[in-house]
Amino acid sequence: EVLLVESGGGLVQPGRSLKLSCAASGFTFSDFNMAWVRQTPKKGLEWVGTISFDGGSTFYRDSVKGRFTISRDNTKTTLYLQMDSLRSEDTATYYCARQYYGPGWWGQGVMVTVSS
Amino acid sequence: DIQLTQSPSTLPASLGERVTISCRASQSISNRLTWYQQKPDGTVKRLIYSTSTLESGVPSRFSGSGSGTDYSLSISSLESEDFAMYYCLQYVTYPHTFGAGTKLELK
Numbered sequence: 106e107v108l109l110v111e112s113g114g115g116l117v118q119p120g121r122s123l124k125l126s127c128a129a130s131g132f133t134f135s136d137f138n139m140a141w142v143r144q145t146p147k148k149g150l151e152w153v154g155t156i157s158f159d160g161g162s163t164f165y166r167d168s169v170k171g172r173f174t175i176s177r178d179n180t181k182t183t184l185y186l187q188m189d190s191l192r193s194e195d196t197a198t199y200y201c202a203r204q205y206y207g208p209g210w211w212g213q214g215v216m217v218t219v220s221s
Numbered sequence: 222d223i224q225l226t227q228s229p230s231t232l233p234a235s236l237g238e239r240v241t242i243s244c245r246a247s248q249s250i251s252n253r254l255t256w257y258q259q260k261p262d263g264t265v266k267r268l269i270y271s272t273s274t275l276e277s278g279v280p281s282r283f284s285g286s287g288s289g290t291d292y293s294l295s296i297s298s299l300e301s302e303d304f305a306m307y308y309c310l311q312y313v314t315y316p317h318t319f320g321a322g323t324k325l326e327l328k
Contacts, residue, residue, distance in 0.1 A: 140317075144263075150308055152317035166316045198263060206270040207255045207312030214263050 107131040109201050109212035116218045117191055127184040127201030127212055134182035135159070138204035141175060141186050142211070143197035151197075153186070155204055168194075191219045223247050223311050227320030233328040238299050242323045244309035246290045253313035256285055256294045259306040259322075269294065299325075 113125040127139070141153040154165040156175045163175050174187040184201050196219045202208035224247040234240045244254065252272040259265050267276050269285040272292060282297040296303055304327050309320040 149321050150310075150319040152310075152315075152319070155315070155317075164315045200265065206274075207253070207267075207310055207317060209255075209267050209270065209276075211265040211267075214265075 107203065107210045109203065109210060111199060111201055111212045111215035114199065114215035114217045116220065118221050119191060119193060119219055121191055122187070122189045123191060123217060124188070125186040125199055125201075125215060125217070127186075129182045129184065129201075129203070132203065134177075135179040139175075139177060139184045140202045140204045140208045141184075142200045142202055142208055143195075144200070144214070145197045152208070153199070156184070188217070191217075193219050195219050222316055223250060223314065223318050225309055225311055225318055225320040227309055227323055229323060230321065231324045231326065233326050234299055235328045236299055236301065240296050240299060240325065242294045242307055242309075242325075244287075244292045244294070244320050246292070246311055249289050250292075250311040250313040252288060253311055254285075254287065254292045255310045255312065256283075257308045257310065258303075259308065261305070296325075 108130045110128045117123045138157050140155040143153050144150050154175045156163050160177050172190045176185045198214040198216050200214045201212045203210040226245045228243045254272050256269040257267050268279050268283050273285045284295050304325050307323045
């Protein structure tokens, strides 16, 4: 069974950094593009970015370009989201998702709160 | 960015009823549309992709249709576990964008 488990969330001050992880199992991780999606009560669901199956290509929404970096380690079957220069508007629940005709299988999500 | 307008935002319905949720795109998305169900605990499940392809394990009472800019999700006979939030998403181009959601609630 496909399983995606996010970790690394928590409370962080504005301007600081945080790195999320997503441990994948139950499928051949290196065959799939992967995505991060976030959700806030105000803005709803937002696609954050996608990384290709081999890590060779990444795509981001404009509001996180230059601040967030998606990476992956196919040997550890883990997806990452490095978040720098965090802002209050980055406060959200972050989901990782296996990309197949769009984000298909989702993890359970992890909360990130950016506040002083 | 492609905007998705989802309607209605709230849909009161009864058990056994047939319901339809609409998703309209600001430009053609060439059937690159998916539908998701989100439960109150935050769990997200994809129901349909490519407009009308049912995800494995999803009951056949769910169906999707549409083309161009207009798409819809239908549930033929509501069961208790169907009362949840529903979202559409387009993946024809980046950034992928979501509709604002429809809350399907018990009348």
